[in-house]
Amino acid sequence: xxxxxxxxxxxxxxxxxxxxxxxxxxxxxxxxxxxxxxxxxxxxxxxxxxxxxxxxxxxxxxxxxxxxxxxxxxxxxxxxxxxxxxxxxxxxxxxxxxxxxxxxxxxxxxxxxxxxxxxxxxxxxxxxxxxxxxxxxxxxxxxxxxxxxxxxxxxxxxxxxxxxxxxxxxxxxxxxxxxxxxxx
Ligand code: SAM
Numbered sequence: 001x002x003x004x005x006x007x008x009x010x011x012x013x014x015x016x017x018x019x020x021x022x023x024x025x026x027x028x029x030x031x032x033x034x035x036x037x038x039x040x041x042x043x044x045x046x047x048x049x050x051x052x053x054x055x056x057x058x059x060x061x062x063x064x065x066x067x068x069x070x071x072x073x074x075x076x077x078x079x080x081x082x083x084x085x086x087x088x089x090x091x092x093x094x095x096x097x098x099x100x101x102x103x104x105x106x107x108x109x110x111x112x113x114x115x116x117x118x119x120x121x122x123x124x125x126x127x128x129x130x131x132x133x134x135x136x137x138x139x140x141x142x143x144x145x146x147x148x149x150x151x152x153x154x155x156x157x158x159x160x161x162x163x164x165x166x167x168x169x170x171x172x173x174x175x176x177x178x179x180x181x182x183x184x
Contacts, residue, residue, distance in 0.1 A: 104134055105134045
């Protein structure tokens with residue numbers, strides 16, 4: 001079994017958008033407790049899977065973990081250093097929910113933008129990005145910014161997300177430029 005119900009979301013996103021291939025390097029942001037990591041490790045057979053979270057991730061065979069807050073530059077720098085280049089950047093990061101729709105939305109967009117920053121740094125040309133976001137007024141801007149850097153963007157709402165009604169995943173397919181150089 002998987003560690004989280006979220007695992008079925010990634011399976012469905014991957015089945016829809018064809019993201020994970022054998023021997024890929026996959027980085028998963030907001031990865032605890034590790035359901036997505038389990039799915040990624042199965043599907044990126046022979047590759048490298050790295051999970052990042054501010055919470056501890058119990059070890060998974062063949063998966064590396066980094067503990068840190070993605071809103072901190074030091075965490076992003078550590079990822080760039082440890083991972084180098086990736087074929088796929090995933091983010092299922094979610095804010096602590098307040099129940100205040102606008103605030104939860106804004107925070108989710110902020111986290112999605114952190115994931116986009118990581119993608120800019122490590123994603124190889126042709127690589128793909130998946131970011132979770134809650135629907136709301138800043139979603140179109142985020143989507144447009146992803147569209148600028150990828151061949152195309154699609155929105156996926158997995159069946160398993162249905163009861164969390166405003167949750168969706170933006171999938172950027174085919175990064176069009178090379179990773180930016182990392183300054184120390
Ligand atoms: N995909 C995971 C799975 O399948 O097990 C579930 C991820 S859960 C929905 C969201 C995660 O995002 C939480 O573990 C939380 O700690 C993490 N998260 C939220 N904000 C974060 C941040 N700023 N830095 C790192 N992780 C963060």
